Amino acid sequence: MTGNLLLGGGLASALAAMTICFAQRIPSARLVKVTALISAGFITAASLLLWILIFENDFSVEYVAAYSSTTMPAIYKVSAFWAGQQGSFLLWLLIHAITGAVLTFRRTSAAALGIYFLLQSVLVFLVLAKSPFAEHPAQVFEGVGLNPLLQDFWMAIHPPIIFVGYALLAVPFALSLGTLLTEAASQSWLEEARRWTLLAWAFLGAGIFIGGYWAYKVLGWGGYWGWDPVENSSLVPWLLAAVLLHMINLARKKPAVLAQAHMAATFTYSLVIYGTFLTRSGVLGDFSVHSFAGSNIGLAIALANALVLIGGLLIILIKAKALPQGELYKSYSDASFIVLLSCLLIIFIATIVWIGMSMPLLSQMFGEAAAVDSDFYIKSTTPIALTLAALMIYTFAKFARMISLGGKVAHVGFLAMLVAIIISSRGETITQELQPQAKASIAGHEVIYEGQVFQEDETQKFYVYTVDGEAVRALTKLHGNGTDAAREPAILKSFSGDVYIAPHAPTIESVQELMLTKGVFAMDGELGYTFNDAHIDYDDNGNPIQATAVITITDGDVEEVIHPMIVVTPDGGSSKSLEVFNKRRRVRLTGISGDLDKARLELLPTYERLSTMPITATISTKPFIWLLWLSVAAICLGTLLAIRK
Amino acid sequence: MRKGLLIALLIGFVAYAGLNLAENVTPYVSIAEARASSSGVQVKGLLDKKIEPQQRGDKFNFSLQDEQTGETMRVIFDGMKPDQFDEAYHIVAIGKYEAADETFHAKKLLIKCPSKYEGQKPR
Numbered sequence: 001m002t003g004n005l006l007l008g009g010g011l012a013s014a015l016a017a018m019t020i021c022f023a024q025r026i027p028s029a030r031l032v033k034v035t036a037l038i039s040a041g042f043i044t045a046a047s048l049l050l051w052i053l054i055f056e057n058d059f060s061v062e063y064v065a066a067y068s069s070t071t072m073p074a075i076y077k078v079s080a081f082w083a084g085q086q087g088s089f090l091l092w093l094l095i096h097a098i099t100g101a102v103l104t105f106r107r108t109s110a111a112a113l114g115i116y117f118l119l120q121s122v123l124v125f126l127v128l129a130k131s132p133f134a135e136h137p138a139q140v141f142e143g144v145g146l147n148p149l150l151q152d153f154w155m156a157i158h159p160p161i162i163f164v165g166y167a168l169l170a171v172p173f174a175l176s177l178g179t180l181l182t183e184a185a186s187q188s189w190l191e192e193a194r195r196w197t198l199l200a201w202a203f204l205g206a207g208i209f210i211g212g213y214w215a216y217k218v219l220g221w222g223g224y225w226g227w228d229p230v231e232n233s234s235l236v237p238w239l240l241a242a243v244l245l246h247m248i249n250l251a252r253k254k255p256a257v258l259a260q261a262h263m264a265a266t267f268t269y270s271l272v273i274y275g276t277f278l279t280r281s282g283v284l285g286d287f288s289v290h291s292f293a294g295s296n297i298g299l300a301i302a303l304a305n306a307l308v309l310i311g312g313l314l315i316i317l318i319k320a321k322a323l324p325q326g327e328l329y330k331s332y333s334d335a336s337f338i339v340l341l342s343c344l345l346i347i348f349i350a351t352i353v354w355i356g357m358s359m360p361l362l363s364q365m366f367g368e369a370a371a372v373d374s375d376f377y378i379k380s381t382t383p384i385a386l387t388l389a390a391l392m393i394y395t396f397a398k399f400a401r402m403i404s405l406g407g408k409v410a411h412v413g414f415l416a417m418l419v420a421i422i423i424s425s426r427g428e429t430i431t432q433e434l435q436p437q438a439k440a441s442i443a444g445h446e447v448i449y450e451g452q453v454f455q456e457d458e459t460q461k462f463y464v465y466t467v468d469g470e471a472v473r474a475l476t477k478l479h480g481n482g483t484d485a486a487r488e489p490a491i492l493k494s495f496s497g498d499v500y501i502a503p504h505a506p507t508i509e510s511v512q513e514l515m516l517t518k519g520v521f522a523m524d525g526e527l528g529y530t531f532n533d534a535h536i537d538y539d540d541n542g543n544p545i546q547a548t549a550v551i552t553i554t555d556g557d558v559e560e561v562i563h564p565m566i567v568v569t570p571d572g573g574s575s576k577s578l579e580v581f582n583k584r585r586r587v588r589l590t591g592i593s594g595d596l597d598k599a600r601l602e603l604l605p606t607y608e609r610l611s612t613m614p615i616t617a618t619i620s621t622k623p624f625i626w627l628l629w630l631s632v633a634a635i636c637l638g639t640l641l642a643i644r645k
Numbered sequence: 646m647r648k649g650l651l652i653a654l655l656i657g658f659v660a661y662a663g664l665n666l667a668e669n670v671t672p673y674v675s676i677a678e679a680r681a682s683s684s685g686v687q688v689k690g691l692l693d694k695k696i697e698p699q700q701r702g703d704k705f706n707f708s709l710q711d712e713q714t715g716e717t718m719r720v721i722f723d724g725m726k727p728d729q730f731d732e733a734y735h736i737v738a739i740g741k742y743e744a745a746d747e748t749f750h751a752k753k754l755l756i757k758c759p760s761k762y763e764g765q766k767p768r
Contacts, residue, residue, distance in 0.1 A: 344651075348658050355666065360673075369673040371687060373739060373753065376669035380662060431703050431725065483731075504725045616725065 003049050003133030010042035010097065011124040014117050017100075021114035029104075032113060036104045039120065040097040047094045050087065050132055054080050059143050062136040063087060069145035076146050079156035083146050085280050085297075086132035088159060093123045095160075095167035103171065106192070112178025119170050122304050130297045141543060148477040148486040154214040158207055162234060165204025166272050169241060171196035172248070173312070176265035180315050184322035187255060193265070194248045195643050201241045202639035208234050209632040220474075220489040220502040222429070222620050224628075227374040232357040233275030239350040240268040243343045250336055256326035257336075259316070266312030271354075273308055277301040278357060335399045338391055345388045352380045389418050406642030413634030420628035424497065427621035435614045443621045445499050451611040452506075458576055463503045463615060467492040474503050479574070497623040504616045512603040516551065518596070524603055527581065528554045532561075534596040544568050547592045549599045553581055564589035564601070577604055671739060676711040676718045679742045679749060688749065689737045692730075693717045700726050709738060709749070718742075722751040729756050 017035035020028045050063075054077050059065040067083040082091045100116055108116075149155075172193040179189040211231065212224035225231060244264035251257040281298025329337040355362070356372045363370040392411055396403075403411070432440050434449035441447070450464040450471075462473040467490075474490035489502040514522055516531035523529070533550040548565045562580050566573040566589055577588040583606055591600035605613070671685045679688045692698070693708035696717075700706075705722040720738050730736075735757035742749045 344654060348662075351658075352662055352665075355662065359670065363670070363672075370670050371673065372666065372669050373671060376665060379669070380665040618725065 001133065001135075003046050003053075004128065004131055006042050006046035006049065007124055007128050007131070007133075010039050010046065010093075011121055011128065013039035013042060014097075014100075014120040014124060018114050018117035018121060021110045021117060024110050028110065032110070033101075033104045036101045036113075036117070039117075040101040043090075043094055043097040043124070046133075047081075047090055050081055050090065051078070053133075057143070059140045060136050061132075062134050063132040065136050065140050065143045067143070067146055069143035072145055072151075075153070075156055076151050079150075079159075080146050082159040082163070083150060084132075086127070086130050086134075088163065088280075089123070089127045089130075090132055091160060092163045092167055093120070093127050095164050096120055096123055096170060099167060099171065108175070108192070109178050109182060109189075111181045112174045112189070115177045115181075116170060116174035119174065119308075122307065126297065126300055126304065129300045141539075148479075149218060151477070151486075152214060152218050154210050155218070158210045158214060161203055161210060162207030165200050165202075165207055165234075166237070166276075168196055168200035168203065169237065169269050169272050171200070172244060172265045173269035173308070176262045177312060177315055180262060180319045184319040185255070185258070185324050187252060187258065190248050190252045190261070193261075194245070194252075197241060197245050197248060198639050198643045201238065201245060202636045204234065204238045204241065205632070205639065206636045208238060209629075209636070212632075213629065216625075217491065218486070218488050220487055222489075222500055222502060222618065227353075227356070227377045229357045230279050232353050232377075233279050236350050236354050236357070237268055237271045237275060239346050239353070240264065240271050243346050243350075244268050246339050246343050250339055254326070254328065254336060255324035256328055259320065259323045260340075262316050262323075263313075266309065266316065270305060270309040270312065271350075273301065273305040277305050278361075333398075335395065335402060338395050338399075342388055342391050342395075345384050345391070349381050349384050349388075352384075353377060385418060389415055404642055406638045406640070406644075409638030409641060410635050411638070413631045413636075413638055416627060416631035417635065420624060420631050424622045424625040424628055427497065427623050429618065429620040431616065431618045433614050433616045436612050438614075440619060442499070442619050445621065447499065447501065447619055449615060449617070452613070452615075453611065454607055463490065463501075463617075465490050465501055467499045467501070472499075472501070474501060476503075493626070495626075497621055498625050500620045500622055502618045502620075504618070506610070506613055506615055513590075514601045514603065516599045516601060518598070524585075526555070527585065528556070529601065530554075531599045534592050534599060536592075536596075547573075547589075549589055549592060551599070551601070553585070555581070562587070566590075566592065577602075579606065583608065675714070676709065676716045677714070679718065680744075682742065685739070685741050685752075687737055687739045688718075689735055690718075692733065692736060698726065698730070709736060718749050719747065720749045720751050722754050724754075727754055727756050730754075733757060 013035050017032055017039060020032050020035060053061050053064050054068045055074075057064070057068065057070050063084060063086055064080075067087070068077055068080040072080065080087075082088045097120060100113075100120055103113060103116060175189040175193045175196075179186050208231070211234075215221075215226070216224040244261070247257055247261040247264045251261040277298065281301055328340060331337070356377055359372050360369055392415060396408075396411070400408075428443045430440065430442050434440060434447075436449055436451040439446055439448050445468055448466040450466060452461055452463055453473075454461045458478060460475060460477045462475055465472050465474070470492060472490040472492045475488045476484050477486040477488075479485045484505060487503060487505070489500055491501070492499040512524060514524060514529060516522055516529055518531050518533070521528055521530050530552045531549060532552060534547065536547045537545045539545050546565050546567045548563055551562050551564065553560050553562060558581075560581055562578055564575065564578055564587060566575045575589050577586050579586050586604040586606045588602040588604060589599060590602050592598070671687050672682075674682060674686045674688060676688055676690060679686050688709065690709040690711050693710040696708040698705065698707035703724065705724060705726045707720055707722075708717050709720050710717045722738070722740075733756045737755035737757070738749060738751040739753040739755070740749060740751035
């Protein structure tokens, strides 16, 4: 409730800032600063409140219960903020609002600020439409927690970096429209737009690359890019922003390119919102491996998208006559021709990705739903990307002195990235079942499977391998009930590239289950079980916390009494396995009937048995993949370097 | 850019992208339609719980059930059993139905889990 009120304050002050900016007769510079700061203050306060709710484990808020839990380490409590859609939007809004306050101190024109605060109001509205502060319909005492796959450092920082990119792309858009509205032919917005676009492009790129690195190191399917709609929806604005950067640079020397620069600014920001619509509205529910809960926010985002695209294009169209005309280039060997042609190729690539990711929507409009597979993207974009690389090398050879140091680093990074993508995909792959101590060889490497090692508290285990004499471990995070929650690969890094081992789920022999009735003796073939008693512990409010069974096990000579438990969790219960009878058995209590008369006991393979089980793994080599990580870092650093001039 | 050149480039691109698209697009169909089709399709369904999924070598076998009609179809996936297969509430199989062995040969499986990126709705 308080959160929504704070957001309401943010909305009111953003609308006030917008109104002051558009009503230019009021001498307003100071008033705009104050209202922008108030709006940013409200939104920052709302964000801090969400963090406080997460850290206080306030599960009366649905969002907190869905993405946090009492047992999560602090870093993932910080990142639980943006684990879901509602929080991601709030994060986006937060960055947008802070940037807005900064803009008011940077001699930004009133018209541009007006557009910017209009966007800010729309964003607050979107956050309020599906608020992260909504109350939980039921009373719960523990949260679900962050998905174990997302409990990773790189995944913790990936969303904020992406959202800095998204949020900052509003600046060139606002500067462009603001200029068109007041002094259409002016070039004065270009320098400021250039800096913000560079910053946005570096962050968006870094976010995309970090996402790819996380996928490679955590998901274990062996790749870093899957052409999934979620990935594509951030790639398209990044490509368009690259076009925007080049148009801005060109327009600073050739006013005739201003029209293209304005169009690029509108299309880039429209595609940011479009990507959000595609991935967050639930329309792609059936077509993406990323499961986003469908939501009714789709219409609101679609309207925001229409406002940005149609509004932007209309203003450009109306002001088209006032824009400077003239020759874009003198001859085909002109640097500006090469840049324009390259940008056209980037637009072609972006169009292909856009068509591919929108195919489910487009095809439904014209008939039956359909989708494309990743071959479409790879086959169609590769020749264009290679042509682009050739043009880039030609430009380097001919016009090197016209490119700044940062520009050089970023472009060399891009070329190196293409090389790395090709080389690293040329590795070998084998899928093989390995007994412990068995050897496999791949591309001159020797891989030995050593077995499984369980962490004492059963929250995770490792598959241990030796690659060329060096030990590597593949981490598997475990659910409360002992099943695999997230299986990560083992990676041995070296100069010649990575050896990448992705273990598959062990084929567990059929798990035996015993239904025990109180006082009735039961056998598992070798040992006898008697369920003696059970009791349930309650907390002060009368809610169940845990259920404990008392069971006697015997082999005829020796008896052992065990006390297996089930701990109550939001999604039912979780229970740990117990090694009993001198490690001859591993058992887990999976259920107790309401009248405490029956208990269900699972007989699991012992740890010793597990650690000696054969495991199937897909082993592959990724030649010189470090060049890929290095080259994308160069792209981002070069871009940041280019900001100062 | 000179108009003639720009138009030539655009026409070339549209033809190129269109051809690639026609080759790689897979319609979204029901099990009955998949059986009738001889080209690549995507079929969505539930796991048919009556038949135990099995990994045989590097091929994974299971039975897919149509949500609406209840019709089932044998699927062979060219690969290992995907992670989270057991938690899936929907399976999308991408591939082609072969009348010869009355089996859908899947190149790719999309596993839809409630918990992967969005939180499970707490009960």
